[in-house]
Amino acid sequence: MALDYRQAAQEVLDAIGGPGNVVSAAHCATRLRLVLADDSKVDQAAVDNATGAKGNFKASGQLQVIYGTGTVNKVYDEFIALGNITAATKAEVKEAAAQQQTNPFMRAIKLLGDVFVPIIPAIVASGLLLGIMSALSFMDANGFITLATDNAWYQILNLVSNTAFTFLQILIGFSAAKAFGANPYLGAVIGMLLINPGLQNANTVATEGVQQTYAVIPGLYSIDWTGYQGHVIPIVIACGILAFIEKRLHKVVPEAFDLFVTPLVSVAVTAYVTMLAVGPVFVWAENAILGGIQFLLTLPLGLGSLIMGALYAPTVVTGIHQMYTTIDLGQIATYGVTYWLPLASAANIGQAGAALAVALKTKDVKVRSLALPSSLSAFMGITEPAIFGVNLRFFKPFVAGCIGGGLGAMVASVMGLAAAGTGVTGIFGILLCLNQPVQYVIMFAISGIVAFAISYALYKDPETAGEKDVQPASTPVSTSSPELAAASADPEANGAEKTAKPEVLLAPLAGTAIKMTEVPDPVFASEAIGTGAAVRPTVGKLYAPAAGTVTVLTETGHALGMTTSAGAEVLMHIGIDTVTLEGKPFTAHVAVGEHVEAGQLLMDIDLDAIRAAGLDPVTAVIVTNSDAYTKVTPHVDDAVRPGDPLVELA
Numbered sequence: 001m002a003l004d005y006r007q008a009a010q011e012v013l014d015a016i017g018g019p020g021n022v023v024s025a026a027h028c029a030t031r032l033r034l035v036l037a038d039d040s041k042v043d044q045a046a047v048d049n050a051t052g053a054k055g056n057f058k059a060s061g062q063l064q065v066i067y068g069t070g071t072v073n074k075v076y077d078e079f080i081a082l083g084n085i086t087a088a089t090k091a092e093v094k095e096a097a098a099q100q101q102t103n104p105f106m107r108a109i110k111l112l113g114d115v116f117v118p119i120i121p122a123i124v125a126s127g128l129l130l131g132i133m134s135a136l137s138f139m140d141a142n143g144f145i146t147l148a149t150d151n152a153w154y155q156i157l158n159l160v161s162n163t164a165f166t167f168l169q170i171l172i173g174f175s176a177a178k179a180f181g182a183n184p185y186l187g188a189v190i191g192m193l194l195i196n197p198g199l200q201n202a203n204t205v206a207t208e209g210v211q212q213t214y215a216v217i218p219g220l221y222s223i224d225w226t227g228y229q230g231h232v233i234p235i236v237i238a239c240g241i242l243a244f245i246e247k248r249l250h251k252v253v254p255e256a257f258d259l260f261v262t263p264l265v266s267v268a269v270t271a272y273v274t275m276l277a278v279g280p281v282f283v284w285a286e287n288a289i290l291g292g293i294q295f296l297l298t299l300p301l302g303l304g305s306l307i308m309g310a311l312y313a314p315t316v317v318t319g320i321h322q323m324y325t326t327i328d329l330g331q332i333a334t335y336g337v338t339y340w341l342p343l344a345s346a347a348n349i350g351q352a353g354a355a356l357a358v359a360l361k362t363k364d365v366k367v368r369s370l371a372l373p374s375s376l377s378a379f380m381g382i383t384e385p386a387i388f389g390v391n392l393r394f395f396k397p398f399v400a401g402c403i404g405g406g407l408g409a410m411v412a413s414v415m416g417l418a419a420a421g422t423g424v425t426g427i428f429g430i431l432l433c434l435n436q437p438v439q440y441v442i443m444f445a446i447s448g449i450v451a452f453a454i455s456y457a458l459y460k461d462p463e464t465a466g467e468k469d470v471q472p473a474s475t476p477v478s479t480s481s482p483e484l485a486a487a488s489a490d491p492e493a494n495g496a497e498k499t500a501k502p503e504v505l506l507a508p509l510a511g512t513a514i515k516m517t518e519v520p521d522p523v524f525a526s527e528a529i530g531t532g533a534a535v536r537p538t539v540g541k542l543y544a545p546a547a548g549t550v551t552v553l554t555e556t557g558h559a560l561g562m563t564t565s566a567g568a569e570v571l572m573h574i575g576i577d578t579v580t581l582e583g584k585p586f587t588a589h590v591a592v593g594e595h596v597e598a599g600q601l602l603m604d605i606d607l608d609a610i611r612a613a614g615l616d617p618v619t620a621v622i623v624t625n626s627d628a629y630t631k632v633t634p635h636v637d638d639a640v641r642p643g644d645p646l647v648e649l650a
Contacts, residue, residue, distance in 0.1 A: 003051065003052045003071065004051070005052075005071075005074040005075050005077075005078045006078045006082070007051055008050060008051045008052040008053070008067075008075050008078070009075050009076075009078035009079040009081075009082055010078075010082055011046065011050045011051055012032065012047065012050050012053070012065060012075075012079065013079060013082055013083050014043075014046065015042065015043045015046035015047045015050060016034065016036060016041065016042050016043075016047065016063065017036070017038065017041030017042060017043075018041075018083075019082075019083030019084060019085055020037075021036050021037050021038055021041050021042075022034060022035075022036060022037075022083060022085055023035040023036060023037050025076070025079065025080060025083075025085050026076075027072050027073060027075075027076040031064045031065060031066050031067070031072060032064065032065040032067065032072055032075060032076055032079065033062050033063075033064050034062060034063045034064070034065070035062055035063075036063060039058075039063075042063065047063070047065065050065065052067055052071060052075065053065050053066065053067060111179060114175075114178075114179040114614070115172065115175050115176045115179045115236060115388075116172075116175070116384070116388035116389065118175050118178075118614060119171045119172065119175050122164045122171055125160070125164065126160060126161055126162070126163055126164030126165060129157060129160055129161040132161075132380070132428075133157060133158055133161045135424055135428035135431055138421070138424060138428075138431050138432065139431060142431075144431075166195075166229075167191075167195065168229075169191035169192075169194045169195050169228060169229070169231075169235045170188050170191035170192055170195070171191070172191060172232065172235045172236065172239075173187040173188045173189070173190045173191025173192075173194075173235050173238075173239060174187050174188040174191065175187075175614075176235060176236050176239035176240075177190075177239045177242060177243065178612075178613075178614045179239075179614070180239050180240050180242070180243035181243050181247065182239060182242045182243035182246050182247070182266075183246060183263065183266075184612070186242060186246065186263055186266060186267055187239045187242060189267055190235065190238050190239060190242060190267065190270055190271065190274065191235055193271055193274070193275075194227060194228040194231075194234060194235055194238070194274070194279070195227050195228065195229055196227065199225055199226055199227035200212060200224075200225060200226045200227060201226075201227055201229055202226050202227045202228055202229040202231070203229050205226055210224045210225075210226060211225070212224075212225035213225060216276055223275065223276060223279075223280050224280070224283070228279055231282065233282055234274060234278050234279045234282050237274075237278050237282075238270055238273075238274040238278060241269075241270050241273055241274070241278070242266055242267070242270040245265065245266045245269055245270060246262060246263075246266040249261070249262040249265060249266060250262060293308060293327065294327070296308055297339065297340070301410075301414070302409070302410035302411070302412075302413035302414045303410070304413075305339075305343050305409040305410050305412065305413035306406045306407070306409060306410035306413075307406070308343055308409060309343050309346050309347050309350075309405045309406040309407070309408060309409025309410065309447075310347075310402045310403065310405060310406030310409075311402070311406075312343065312344060312347030312348075312402075312405060312409075313347055313350070313351055313383065313387060313391075313398065313401055313402050313405060314402070316383060316384065316387055327340045328340050328341055328419075328422035332421070332422070335418075337418035337419060337420055338418060338419050338421075338422060339412075339413065339416075339417070339418050339419075341419040341421075341422055341425065341429065341432060342409070342412040342417040342418065342419055342429070342433065342440070342443060343409040343412060343413070344425050345381070345425035345426060345429040345440075345443070345444075346404075346405050346406075346408030346409040346411075346412055346443050346444075346446075346447040347383075347401075347402075347405035347406075347408075347409065347447075348378055348379075348381055348383045348405070348425045348426050349378075349379065349404070349405065349408060349426060349443075349444055349447040349448045349451070350400075350401040350402065350403070350404030350405030350406075350408060350447045350448065350450070350451040351378050351383045351386045351387055351391055351398075351401035351405065351451070352375050352376075352378030352379040352383070352386060352401075352426070352448060352451075353375075353400075353401065353404055353447065353448035353449065353450070353451035353452035353455065354386070354391050354397040354398065354400045354401035354404065354451045354452065354454070354455035355371050355374050355375035355378055355386040355390045355391055355397065355401075355455075356371070356372075356375040356448075356452060357397065357400070357451075357452045357453075357455035357456035357459060358371040358375075358390055358391070358394065358397050358455060358459050359371035359372040359375055360456070361456055361459055362459070362461055363461055364461050365525050366520065366525065367390075367461070369525075370385075370389050370390060371386075371389075371390045373385070374386040374389050374390050375390075378426065379426050379427050379448075380426045380427055380428065381424060381425035381426035381427075381428065381429065382426075386401075387401075391455075394459060394462075396455065396458040396459055397455040397458070397459055399454075399458075400451050400452075400454035400455035400458060401451045401455065403450060403451065403454055404446070404447045404448065404449075404450035404451025404452070404454065405447055405451065407446055407447065407450050408443045408444070408446045408447025408448075408450070409443075409447075411442065411443055411446050412439070412443040415436075415439045415442070415443070416436075416439075417433060417436055417439045417440060417443060418433070418436070419432040419433050420432050420433070420434075420435070430444075501566040501567055502566070502629075502648075502649055502650045503546060503564065503566040503568060503649050504546075504645050504646075504647070504648050504649070505532075505545040505546055505564075505568065505570060505621065505623070505645075505646050505647040505648075505649065506543075506545045506546065506598060506599070506642070506643050506644065506645060506646060507535060507545070507640040507641065507642055507643065507644045507645070507646040508535070508542050508543050508544065508545045508572055508602070508619070508621060508642065508646075509535045509537040509539065509541065509542055509543070509619055509640075509642060510535075510537065510538050510539040510541075510640065510641050510642055511535045511536045511537040511538045511539070511619075511639070511640065512535065512536045512538075512638070512639055512640070513533055513534070513535055513634070513635060513636040513637065513638055513639075513640045513646060514533070514534050514535070514536060514618070514636050514637070515533065515534070515634060515636050515637075516531055516532055516533060516534055516620065516622070516634070518534070519534045519576075519618055519620055520576060520616060520618070524573070524620045524622070529622060529624060530569075530571070530622040530623050530624040530625070530626045531622070531623060531626045531632050531634075532570075532620065532621045532622045532623045532626070532632065532634060532647050533621055533634035533635070533636055533646050533647050534618055534619060534620045534621060535618070535619050535621065535640060535646070536617070536618050536619075537605070537607060537617055537618075537619055538607075539607075540585075540604060540605035540606055540607040541601060541603075541604060541605065541642070542560070542572065542574065542601070542602045542603040542604075542605060542619070543599050543600060543601055543602060543642045543643070544562065544596045544597065544598055544599060544600045544602055545564075545570060545572075545598070545621065545646065545647075546562075546564040546565070546566070546568065546570070546598050547564060547565045547595075547596065547597050547598045548562045548563050548564035548565050548566075548568075548570075548595070548596065549562060549563050549593065549594070549595050549596070550562050550590050550591065550592050550593065550594050550595075550596060550602075551563050551569075551592065552571065552592065553588060553590070553591065553592050554579070555583065556578075556579050556581070556582055556583040556586070557574075557583040557585075557586030557587075557588055557603065558573065558574050558575060558578040558579050558581070558583070558586060559571060559572065559573045559574065560572050560574075560588070560590075560602060560603060561624075562596065566649075567625075567628070568623055568625065568649055569623065569624045569625040570621065570622070570623055570624070571620075571621075571622045571624050572619060572620070572621050572622075573619065573620045573622065574586065574603075574605060574617065574619045575610050575615055575616060575617045575618065575619065576615055576616045576618065577615055578610060578615055578617075580613075580615075581609070581610070581613060581615070584606070584609060585605055585606035585607075585609040585610050586603055586604075586605055586606075587603060587604040587605075588602065588603045589601055589602060589603060589604070590602050590603075598643075599642065599643055605617070621646060621647065623647065623649065629649045629650060630650060631648075631649075631650040632647060632648070632649055632650075633647065633648040633650070634646065634647050634648075635647070635648070
């Protein structure tokens with residue numbers, strides 16, 4: 001039965017609270033995009049059961065209802081007619097959604113996620129190894145093992161363990177510049193500036209004192225000539241300043257001079273502002289906080305440790321924790337032990353337990369693949385991946401980790417738990433507390449179990465993730481790539497047939513072929529909408545994998561589908577979340593309904609533009625009717641050229 005588009009539109013309009021609740025409305029290739037004034041007026045059950053709708057989700061301040069190619073535009077026309085609503089572009093809807101998000105705290109959290117999530121793999125790689133190497137060194141120094149360090153094997157591992165943290169400001173500078181919309185390479189330069197060898201290493205200030213100062217205003221204001229190793233906020237703020245200056249210079253500097261004038265002025269002005277104001281102010285604030293910490297540690301019944309254990313993770317967000325070594329060193333000098341390190345260990349274990357709960361409870365493949373190694377890293381004392389990549393991103397696990405860490409720290413304080421040294425927390429922290437191993441285990445258990453239990457109880461997958469990794473391909477789902485899901489489920493879009501002949505699909509791009517399960521997107525990785533292979537492209541040209549007819553070409557150009565002459569339904573999705581680029585990197589050379597030959601150029605792709613936006617250009621080649629075949633065999637783990645065999649269908 002043909003869909004009654006007017007009825008479909010009316011049902012959605014009624015379900016969202018009527019036309020008076022619509023701030024802005026638009027549509028893309030498959031979705032109705034709505035910004036609403038009051039989300040509480042939405043009858044979610046009615047939206048879920050709306051006629052013709054294949055699914056819905058809430059993301060970026062928008063309610064997005066999936067109808068599929070060829071349907072959404074007709075429903076949309078009836079929608080705006082029934083509600084007497086002014087049509088809007090996707091950009092206008094996006095802007096309206098942004099204006100609806102007025103919570104500055106949530107905007108700041110999102111920004112931190114945009115900055116730190118991309119560098120998590122580097123932090124994990126070095127962090128896990130750093131924990132192991134620190135533990136081995138301590139065991140060697142205290143006679144538990146004999147470790148040969150005078151060989152290349154050990155020294156290379158030692159270099160790897162330190163590298164990401166030694167040059168952390170460069171990584172953050174690159175990523176933060178991207179997040180703010182500045183040139184990421186200029187952001188990297190600002191990161192290099194803050195740890196330039198010409199500055200005294202900040203890690204030596206506690207033991208050596210400040211070696212050099214320079215007068216800014218003689219007799220009134222001077223700055224310490226020290227680096228910012230371990231500090232997060234100065235580089236993030238600096239990149240925000242960099243983006244502000246660079247964007248405005250691009251508008252006023254003549255094109256002929258823009259290439260060298262804009263970078264020079266942007267970096268120079270940012271450097272002066274950061275070194276003269278941003279950095280010193282942050283250090284001043286940091287010292288004030290550390291003074292308050294020393295006071296709290298003297299409170300009775302472990303109350304001060306409870307507070308600091310709970311607040312430790314938030315200070316990691318600011319980078320202040322890098323300076324806590326001064327507390328450890330001061331206590332060791334005074335008492336021969338430090339009571340601060342067990343507190344820090346409890347906080348780290350709390351965040352580890354919270355991230356582990358997310359990993360075990362989530363049904364989102366992508367979240368699980370991030371949360372599990374991040375929790376392991378945190379159990380070994382490196383919490384940045386867990387905090388920035390998982391817990392802070394979903395916030396409730398972050399709070400759970402803080403509660404667990406606070407309670408564990410209080411118990412540690414009451415038991416008088418102390419460490420003989422500094423530098424190792426988490427699992428290996430017990431090596432610094434060998435005189436009190438039972439107390440350490442008790443602290444560990446309380447921190448981890450409490451945080452795990454609270455996080456597991458409170459965590460819930462975002463609506464945009466849902467349970468798509470366990471649903472069959474035919475089930476309408478809310479998905480992070482709704483165009484793809486809708487197109488694959490829409491028989492009008494792909495002309496689905498159950499009968500298909502054996503054939504070999506050719507690689508549509510040059511690059512490296514990988515398994516579908518390795519694609520960093522849960523929809524693709526779960527193979528819920530079909531199996532196939534993917535290519536990490538090195539050349540921005542997309543070719544036809546077989547002869548056939550183009551059936552899908554999204555408005556934004558990021559996805560192209562075709563039905564081959566042998567009956568395979570192939571959908572090529574270029575990049576992850578590239579729909580947000582609104583078609584700018586894609587130049588299609590074909591149209592829907594056009595017959596193409598194998599190897600014919602379908603599209604030019606600006607890979608640099610995709611990467612500059614902080615997105616992954618990996619291209620999934622999905623056989624959406626894979627259930628029509630008895631065997632689908634991908635050829636992966638090797639370099640491919642256009643025309644090389646990629647997927648065999650039998």
